[in-house]
Amino acid sequence: MSGTDTTTTATRAEYCVVACAEAWRDAGEILAGPMGTVPMIGARLAKRTFSPDLLLTDGEALLIGDVPAVGAAPGVVEGWLPYRQHLALVTTGRRHVMMGASQLDRHGNQNISCIGDWERPRRQLLGVRGAPVNTLNNPTSYWVPRHSPRVFVERVDMVCGVGYDRAAAAGPSATRYHRIPDVITDLGVFDFETPDRTMRLRSLHPGVTVDEVRAATGFALHVPGEVPYTRDPSAEELRLIREEIDPRGLRDREVRA
Amino acid sequence: MTAEEVVGRLRSGMTIGIGGWGSRRKPMALVRALLRSDVTDLTVVSYGGPDVGLLAAAGRIRKLVAAFATLDSVPLEPHFGAARQRAAFELVELDEAMMMWGLTAAVHRLPFMPVRAGLASDVMTVNPELRTVTSPYGDREELVAVPALRLDAALVHLNRADAHGNGQYLGPDPYFDDLFCEAADTAYVSCERIVETSELLKDAGPQTLLLKRAFVDGVVEAPNGAHFTSCAPDHERDEAFQRHYVDAARDPEAWREFTARFLSGGEDAYQAAVAAFHGEAGA
Numbered sequence: 001m002s003g004t005d006t007t008t009t010a011t012r013a014e015y016c017v018v019a020c021a022e023a024w025r026d027a028g029e030i031l032a033g034p035m036g037t038v039p040m041i042g043a044r045l046a047k048r049t050f051s052p053d054l055l056l057t058d059g060e061a062l063l064i065g066d067v068p069a070v071g072a073a074p075g076v077v078e079g080w081l082p083y084r085q086h087l088a089l090v091t092t093g094r095r096h097v098m099m100g101a102s103q104l105d106r107h108g109n110q111n112i113s114c115i116g117d118w119e120r121p122r123r124q125l126l127g128v129r130g131a132p133v134n135t136l137n138n139p140t141s142y143w144v145p146r147h148s149p150r151v152f153v154e155r156v157d158m159v160c161g162v163g164y165d166r167a168a169a170a171g172p173s174a175t176r177y178h179r180i181p182d183v184i185t186d187l188g189v190f191d192f193e194t195p196d197r198t199m200r201l202r203s204l205h206p207g208v209t210v211d212e213v214r215a216a217t218g219f220a221l222h223v224p225g226e227v228p229y230t231r232d233p234s235a236e237e238l239r240l241i242r243e244e245i246d247p248r249g250l251r252d253r254e255v256r257a
Numbered sequence: 258m259t260a261e262e263v264v265g266r267l268r269s270g271m272t273i274g275i276g277g278w279g280s281r282r283k284p285m286a287l288v289r290a291l292l293r294s295d296v297t298d299l300t301v302v303s304y305g306g307p308d309v310g311l312l313a314a315a316g317r318i319r320k321l322v323a324a325f326a327t328l329d330s331v332p333l334e335p336h337f338g339a340a341r342q343r344a345a346f347e348l349v350e351l352d353e354a355m356m357m358w359g360l361t362a363a364v365h366r367l368p369f370m371p372v373r374a375g376l377a378s379d380v381m382t383v384n385p386e387l388r389t390v391t392s393p394y395g396d397r398e399e400l401v402a403v404p405a406l407r408l409d410a411a412l413v414h415l416n417r418a419d420a421h422g423n424g425q426y427l428g429p430d431p432y433f434d435d436l437f438c439e440a441a442d443t444a445y446v447s448c449e450r451i452v453e454t455s456e457l458l459k460d461a462g463p464q465t466l467l468l469k470r471a472f473v474d475g476v477v478e479a480p481n482g483a484h485f486t487s488c489a490p491d492h493e494r495d496e497a498f499q500r501h502y503v504d505a506a507r508d509p510e511a512w513r514e515f516t517a518r519f520l521s522g523g524e525d526a527y528q529a530a531v532a533a534f535h536g537e538a539g540a
Contacts, residue, residue: 061429082430083278087354091373113350114341118383124341126332127305127325133354133374159379170377173398177373 010233012186013038013255015205016145017241018233019189021046023141023182024054024096031055031063031081031089033097037246037254039143039184040070043098044245045237057081070246087133093177096139098184099131103156104142106198106219108180110135110161118158131160136167139179145254147185149218152199164197186255187213189230194222203230258475260290260524263445266475267291267410270319272300274360274406274441276413276434277486280306280328280494282426284414284447286482286524288312291412293523302406304356304433306486307502310336313345314506320347322406324356328499335506350383351375351403359406360433363440369402376401411441414483415467416491417457418448422473425457425465428489438472447479449491481528498531 010018020042024032032043032054040059044067047054056064058074061083065076081089089095102125103111110131116122134140140161144151159166167178183190189203200222201213206229214221233241241251264287267273277283288308298319303309305326312318314336326337340346351359358370371390381387381401392398413434416427424446426434438444446468457466482488485495485502505515519530 080429083353083432084357087357090354113379118350118379120344121341124333124338126327127323128350128352128378128380129325130353132352132376132378132380133372135378136373136376158383159377162377166377171399173373173400174377176398 013251014233014241015230016255017041019184019230024051027051027096029053031095033095035099036143037250039098041246041251045240048240070250090133091137093138097134098141098143101142101144103153105156107163107165108192109156109159109163109166111156111158113158113160115157128160135162136174137177139181141182144185147187147216152217154219164192198222201227203228205230258477260286260477263287263475264290264294267296269296269298271409274408274411274437275303275308276437278304278432280486282414282483282488283308283486284412285484286479287412287447310334313337313340318346322349324351324353331503335503352380355403359403360436360440362405363407364436369404371400372403373400408441411437411444413437414447416449417452418446418476419454420451420476422470422476424468426467431467435467438468443474444472445475446473447477447482449480451478
């Protein structure tokens with residue numbers, strides 16, 4: 001099969017991978033912090049293509065010097081990054097993390113702690129984890145594999161990752177290094193590049209409509225007059241994703257077709 | 258020392274720090290010994306895993322200081338979740354880095370450490386006792402003053418130690434175990450194997466010597482003592498057993514059976530029951 005006509009057959013998961021990879025374009029020599037399978041494939045794709053300077057981890061304490069398939073052991077180790085150094089690295093700003101979100105509001109406040117009343121939650125989730133330190137110190141993007149009104153809510157139940165309104169209210173120490181560059185979902189790519197720093201639709205994945213996105217979002221989303229589609233993966237990018245980075249097709253388990 | 262002797266020095270109402278991270282290198286043999294004792298009403302400080310889950314399920318925790326509880330390959334710790342959903346203990350929910358700086362403040366005998374983390378998040382809301390400080394320098398930045406997390410006792414598990422309390426980790430990550438020990442008035446180390454001091458550097462460099470004996474009050478030899486959490490390179494996480502733990506935790510009757518089968522006897526009985534569990538699985 002020739003590699004040239006695969007572009008038209010890219011799956012939704014592959015568009016998501018490319019959108020995630022784009023988050024680390026022009027990032028320079030920083031640590032990519034992907035959480036979730038699709039962001040991990042995206043970070044590895046970025047390193048293999050347009051952002052070769054990225055630092056990657058094995059998901060534990062090692063910086064890897066090559067780009068193995070997801071789930072495979074690295075062949076080259078170039079550094080050591082145990083948890084305490086990782087937490088310190090966050091405060092240097094030399095990292096761009098892409099976290100998950102159980103809830104996210106229009107200002108970019110994120111919740112992974114619990115659903116319902118914090119005192120006695122209806123559903124306890126992970127806990128606040130490193131979201132507060134991440135969002136105040138290094139660029140923090142979000143990956144939501146299933147865009148729904150349950151995730152994109154008017155108000156999150158517990159602010160773990162800090163959004164633009166909360167950072168602004170807390171003052172200069174909070175806003176100094178605060179930045180949420182991207183929100184990537186199975187429906188599209190979003191950002192906060194509006195005058196009031198609320199969530200905006202930046203691109204739709206091919207096959208998705210604005211109405212679909214609006215219906216899946218629990219707050220009034222900023223939608224520009226013209227919304228482009230998320231760019232196509234190149235034939236070489238598809239080859240890298242399918243043959244080298246994710247040959248087992250783990251991306252399809254995270255994103256519905 | 259034995260695990261029972263360690264637990265014999267703990268008292269109800271103490272603040273106890275537990276090393277490891279998530280479902281990694283947790284001092285589970287010491288936690289199991291704690292479960293067999295009547296020590297209760299604890300304040301537990303932990304990067305939480307099944308240590309938190311088991312103690313919560315047994316009703317031993319009055320207050321938990323944590324940023325999360327997880328089993329890593331299973332994202333949600335079932336007993337922690339269930340305990341939170343019935344408001345079974347008080348939670349001091351801090352960010353991961355705030356925990357690190359709270360322990361560091363305690364090590365340095367400082368009342369607090371200034372950090373940016375926490376500002377603008379609901380960590381400040383759900384912990385109304387948290388205060389901020391203003392930088393006395395020209396920047397005048399307002400930062401969070403994370404209070405010292407001073408501990409009455411610390412429990413950690415390492416790969417090797419000598420009988421004096423010099424502790425060695427051979428895996429990729431020290432986690433925060435030395436901070437836990439130095440932040441504590443008393444610290445107890447279980448290890449896979451106690452070796453002669455002269456053996457410690459036979460196969461590893463000096464940077465693997467994580468714990469200094471001046472900060473360790475007791476050493477327990479507990480082979481497979483982190484089970485079912487990982488203790489690389491001695492053993493990986495026991496995923497099959499962890500899955501069994503998770504399944505059991507979701508049903509009261511299954512949990513009673515799990516407790517009777519694995520937690521009703523001593524550590525030797527536990528290890529034998531785990532071996533039998535795998536014998537069955539392999540049969």
